[in-house]
Amino acid sequence: MFDAVLRRRLNGPLASVAGRIDRSWVTPDRLTVAGLVLGLASAALAAGQLWGWALLAWLLSRALDGLDGPLARRRTTGHGSPAGGFLDITADFIVYGAAVVGVAVGTVGASASLTDWLPFLAVLLAYYVNGTAFLAFSSIAERTGHRIDDGRSLNFLGGIAEGAETILVHAIWLLVPAYAPQVATVWAGVVGLSAAHRIIAGYRTLREPATESS
Template sequence: MLDAAARRVLDEPLARAAAVLDRPWLSPDRLTLAGLVLGLGSAVAAGLQAWTAALVLWLVSRLADGLDGPLARQRRAAGSPGDAGSGGFFDITADFLVYGSTVLGVAIGATRGSDAPWEPFAAVLLAYYVNGTAFLAFSSIAERAGRQLDDGRSLSFLGGLAEGTETIAVHALWLLLPAVAWQVAWGWAAVVALSAAQRMVAGYRALR
C-alpha cells in the first residue's frame, strides 16, 4: 500500500547512494547477496534473542536490497552489460528467503523461555505463501498474455495492503518489541491474508 509513496520519496536518495557505490567490483547481484546474508544474520540473531543486533542487521539488509535495483538501472543506462532477468530472479528469491527466515527467527526468539504462542508466526508464513503465490502466478501469466504491469520492477507487481514497505516496518517492530511480537504477528497475518485475497481478485479480473 505504501510502496508507491515510499518510492517517490526514496528513489532519488537511493539513486545518489548507488552512484557513490558504483565501483567495478560491486555488482547489483553482490548487493543482493549482501542483503541476503545480512537478512539471514538478522534471523539468526533474533533466534538467539540478540534483538538489537537483529534490528540493525535487518535494516542494513533492507538498505542493501533497496540499492541493488538503482545500481542495476545506472549500469544499464551507462551501457554496461548485465542481465536484468537473472538479477530480478535473484532479488525476489533472496527477498522470500529473508522474509521467511526472519519470521522463523523471531518466532524462535520470542517464544523461547516464555508462554508466547508460535501459531501467529505460522499464520504469517502461511499468509506469505499464499500472497507470494498470487503475485508470482499473476506476473508469470501476465507476461505470457502480454498484460504486464510495468512500474520499473522485474515483475508485474500487483499492489495490495501488504507490500515491501509495510513488511520492513512490521519486521522492525517485532525486533523492537519482542515481548508483544506474537500479538503483532496475529494482526500482520490478517493484513497479509487480506492482501492475498485482494491480489487474487485483482489478478483474476486483470487476466480475464
C-alpha cells in the same frame, strides 16, 4: 500499499547513493547476496534474543535490498537484468521467511507448544498465499501481455501489504519482542487480506483484454 509513493520519493536519493557506490567490484547481485546474508544473520540473532543486533542487521539488509535495483538500472539503461530480478525476489522470500522463524524461536522458544507458534505459522501461511498470487500473476501477465511496467523486473500487482509494510512490521517485533505474537497475529490478518485482494485483482486484470502496460 505505500510502496509506489515511497519509490517515487526515494528514487532520487537511492539513485544518488547507487552512483556513489558504483564501482567495478560492487555489483547489484553482490548487493543482493549481501542483503540476503545480513537478513539471515538478523534471523539468527533474533533466535538468540540479540534484539538490537538483529534490528541493525535487518535494517542494513533491507537498505542493500533497496540499492541493488537502482544500481542495476544505472548499468542497464533503466532496466535491471532478468537474472538479477530473479535473484532479488528469491532472496527477499528467503529473508522474510527466515525472519519470521527467527523471531518465533527467540520469543516463544523452539520447544514451545503449537499454540504459541500459531501466530507465526499464520504469518508464514499468509506469506505463502500472498507470494503465490503475486508470482503467478507476474508470470502469466508477462506471457499474456498484461505487463505492469514500473521499471522492475517483475509485474508487481499492488497489495495492502507490500515491501514497506513488511520492513516496518519486522522492525517492530524486533523492537518490542515481548509483543511479537500479538504483532504476528495482526500482521497475518493484514497479509491475508492483501493476498485475497491480489487474487481478486489479478483475476479481474487477466480477464481484461491484454495491453502492453496498465
